[in-house]
Amino acid sequence: MKKLTLFFIMLLAAVMTFAQEHHKKFSPEKFQADLESYITKEAGLSPQQASDFFPVYREMQTKQRKVFDRMRQMGRIKPSTDKECKAQIRQHDDMDLELKQIQQSYHNRFFGILPASKVYDVLKAEDRFYRQSFKGMRQRMNRR
DSSP states (O other): HHHHHHHHHHHHHHHHHHHHSSSOOOOOHHHHHHHHHHHHHHHHHHHHHHHHHHHHHHHHHHHHHHHHHHHHHHHTTTTSSSSHHHHHHHHHHHHOOOOOOOOHHHHHHHHHHHHHHHHHHHHHHHHHHHEEEEEEEEHHHHHH
């Protein structure tokens, strides 16, 4: 009986260790590093191009994140009247336009750092990275 109890304790410890190794918390820093590494590789950026490009890219992301945060805050509570709903929809539309303006402004800045073909490759690589990341997250969630 002692051997059986010891076996189950050891088995439980092994399962818990395995689960902890495969259920790590999301790290924004690691995600950003992985994104930049992926873009650098997929767009074929030289080390100099990457060092010139990514500070501006991160600046764009920071501005976009502020708008996304405002959108998320706004969407937490449903307005109680039609008038308030209409105002919130218009405000959301304005924020969508603000995001596009930020994007356009920074894309124009990117052209001063990289050739247009590299900017194109960066944007495609960014899109692929996000798609792969979210697909992976969805698959991990479905396994639970």
